[in-house]
Amino acid sequence: MSQPVESARAPVEPADASPLNAAVTSRDREVMAMVRKALERKDVMLAFQPVISIARADRPAFYEGFIRLLDETRRIIPARDFMGSVETSEIGRIIDCLSLEMGLQALARARDLRMAINMSARSIAYPGWMRTLRRGLRACPTAAERLILEISEESVMVMPDIVAVFMKELQKQGISFALDDFGAGMTSFRYLKQLLFDFIKIDGQFIRGIADNPDNQCMARALLAVAREFDMFAVAESVESARDADCLAAMGMHCLQGYYVGAPSVTPPWKAEKPKKSA
Structure with a gap:
């Protein structure tokens, strides 16, 4: 009887043992280390992006505040490199608290400002987040009616019933809510009726290039x-x-946000120096 022939193929290594995956894992560790150090130093700032009403395009309807974390060289750590990883961790809750704290400070300094700040539904039960909100509203009671809290569609669907109670209580204080990335997930219309958001932000995948995309036009109209x-x-x-802005205006969209309208800026646009009058 002939002996079995051994396979000439090398054993298959696990996917995480490949040089590429090892490099990615190493980079991710380095990014998270930078994020932790930035939070320890509170080396953070907000970038402000305008949201323009089509009915009144001469001034922003409100601004959205995006948190920016800085490394030791004062360079911005790209949010896309860590936000997905921290969503379910305490780091995500700390980032939400800092975003809210800085947003409320901006509202206190500029009394005619209206601003949206992002948060995760997971921060609702985080004690530090509610303490930050109460402290900010005690310092500036009028901030409540100028604060918009943005919660992503995906985050809402993790705990819709809890979000509904949370929203109802804060809306009594004058705070508004925006459903972010609408259309990207699986929001039930039953929950949408129950939650009663003040704003719906249509996900960018349906907006980019909409002037030349009939399918996206159909989705945006819906x-x-x-x-x-x-x-x-x-x-x-x-x-x-x-062209996209004109297309959206023609279909009756209420507000626009994006680089055509205005890029995020770490310098508050409302603080821009006004030209001096000539003598």
Whole structure:
């Protein structure tokens, strides 16, 4: 009887043993180490991006504040490199607290400012987040009516019933809510009716290049119709060209946000120096 022939193929290594995956894992560790150190130093700032009402384009309807973490050289750590990893961790809750703290400080300094700040539904039960909100509203009671809390569609669907109670209590204080990235997930219309957001922000995947994309035009109209049905303002995210802006205006979109309207700036736009009058 002949002996079995051994396979000439090398054994398959686990995927995480490949040089590429090892490099990615190492980079991720380095990024998270930078994030932790930035939070320890409180080396953070907000970048402000305008949201423009089509009905009144001469001034922003409000600004969205994006948190920016800085490394030891004062360079911004790209949010895309760590936000997905911290969503379910305490680091994510700390970032939400710092975002809220800085947003409330900005509202206290500029009494005619309206601002949206991002948060995760997971921060609702985090004691530090509610303490930060109460402290900020005690310092500036009028901030409540100028504060918009943005919660992503994906985050809302993790705990919709808890979000509904949370929103109802804070809306009594004058705080508004925006459903971020609408259309990207699986929001049930039953929950949408129950939650009663003030703003719906249509996900950028349906907005970029919309002037030349009939399918996206159809989706945007459908999402806009949902917003109108529930008496919510619709904001188109990721507006990047004049043609897209014109297309969205023609279909009746309420507000626009994106690089065409205005890029995020770490210098508060409302603090821009006004030109001096000539003598």
